[in-house]
Amino acid sequence: MVNVVDEKVNQVVEVGKGVPDPPGFELPLLLFAGFRSIIDRLHAELAEQGHPDVRPAYGFAMQAVGRDGATASEIGRRLGVSKQAAGKTVDKLEQLGYVERVDDPADARRKIVRLTARGVDSLRRSAMIFEKLRREWVGALGADRVRALEADLRAMAPSDGFRLDVASWFGA
Numbered sequence: 001m002v003n004v005v006d007e008k009v010n011q012v013v014e015v016g017k018g019v020p021d022p023p024g025f026e027l028p029l030l031l032f033a034g035f036r037s038i039i040d041r042l043h044a045e046l047a048e049q050g051h052p053d054v055r056p057a058y059g060f061a062m063q064a065v066g067r068d069g070a071t072a073s074e075i076g077r078r079l080g081v082s083k084q085a086a087g088k089t090v091d092k093l094e095q096l097g098y099v100e101r102v103d104d105p106a107d108a109r110r111k112i113v114r115l116t117a118r119g120v121d122s123l124r125r126s127a128m129i130f131e132k133l134r135r136e137w138v139g140a141l142g143a144d145r146v147r148a149l150e151a152d153l154r155a156m157a158p159s160d161g162f163r164l165d166v167a168s169w170f171g172a
Contacts, residue, residue, distance in 0.1 A: 041133055042133065045125075045129045046125060051125065054098075058089065059123070064079050065099060065113050065114065069102070072113065090113050098119035100113070101114075
């Protein structure tokens with residue numbers, strides 16, 4: 001049962017009984033809570049599987065590196081952050097053994113960031129864990145509802161991509 005305060009009568013009521021819709025602020029909170037529940041479970045399982053240092057930002061950065069590698073500027077663009085912010089994340093990933101910097105064969109002045117075997121392993125394990133977590137949602141909600149939710153979120157998400165720099169929301 002979900003309760004909210006009905007502003008018209010100033011009392012707590014059960015959603016769906018006397019309140020046609022929950023307040024507007026609840027939708028983004030529920031979306032974020034769902035996101036956090038998946039990401040937190042992912043990282044707990046990754047830690048158990050030998051990747052205790054991987055944080056959500058690192059996973060996004062490794063995805064931005066991609067199979068063929070990328071420069072810090074490209075990683076920053078893909079993530080919607082500055083080259084400097086991307087560089088700091090790459091530094092940490094390099095210290096942890098998830099990426100390496102190599103000379104760009106096309107331009108000796110540039111470095112290409114590439115995933116190491118450890119980085120590839122963490123992404124492979126992440127993909128398997130995400131599949132497991134999605135199956136859990138399907139088990140709880142049903143396949144049709146999960147597919148409909150995914151379709152609805154795709155329809156509402158920006159078509160020109162989205163930014164992953166949530167730290168900027170909090171002044172970080």
